[in-house]
Amino acid sequence: MRHQWYGDGRDFIKWGVLVHLEKNRNIRRIIQIAYIRPDSQRPLLEWRKESFPLPEAVWSQSRDIQDIRRLATVAEIEIDVIDAPFDAKARASYTKKVIEHRRSTQNLPTLLFLDPDTGIAEQNAKPEHVTPAEVRDIWTSMKPADLLVLYQHSNRHKEWLPKKRTEFEKAIKTPHTETFRAKSGAKDAAFFCASKQ
Numbered sequence: 001m002r003h004q005w006y007g008d009g010r011d012f013i014k015w016g017v018l019v020h021l022e023k024n025r026n027i028r029r030i031i032q033i034a035y036i037r038p039d040s041q042r043p044l045l046e047w048r049k050e051s052f053p054l055p056e057a058v059w060s061q062s063r064d065i066q067d068i069r070r071l072a073t074v075a076e077i078e079i080d081v082i083d084a085p086f087d088a089k090a091r092a093s094y095t096k097k098v099i100e101h102r103r104s105t106q107n108l109p110t111l112l113f114l115d116p117d118t119g120i121a122e123q124n125a126k127p128e129h130v131t132p133a134e135v136r137d138i139w140t141s142m143k144p145a146d147l148l149v150l151y152q153h154s155n156r157h158k159e160w161l162p163k164k165r166t167e168f169e170k171a172i173k174t175p176h177t178e179t180f181r182a183k184s185g186a187k188d189a190a191f192f193c194a195s196k197q
Helices: 009-024 056-061 065-073 088-104 130-143 159-173
Strands: 030-033 045-049 050-053 078-082 111-112 147-153 180-181 189-195
Touching: 009 065, 009 088, 009 147, 009 189, 030 056, 030 088, 030 159, 056 130, 088 111, 088 159, 111 130, 130 147, 147 159, 159 189
Parallel strands: 030 078, 030 111, 111 147
Antiparallel strands: 045 050, 147 189, 180 189
């Protein structure tokens, strides 16, 4: 996830879906796999024809992905964020860290939330995508009663939703998935969910 997208309107939908699942599926923990890709530089501001960078205090405050822990306190849930920087050139290493992290946590029903910028890409995966192989590896490593949720952003294809849901189902080799969407607001986002039996 690019820092610039953190805290936008889709985050309300995202965390609404995740908290709903946690409350209704006997989930004890949410692990957000953020696929964080730091922005290369702060935006420049201009005043009296002079440019200056956004102040560090403002930049840091608006980019703290760990801030979601405030929601954990209010909603009385456990939220863990894997916020290691994601490098598309080291995908296998990143996926291995995710798998090791889940294996190292307690054996409680856990929701693993894959949160790339735009979702799954069967072909031509860019840094903003997760690949079917990565989804499959994480799914295979999950424990019984865990849930896997994938964020998916729309694309230009008219039938993007069923196409992307099929890619997700093929990756985990199960047709038993659910789709969550916003009824209003961020209609360009969907969340695919599967339970590990």
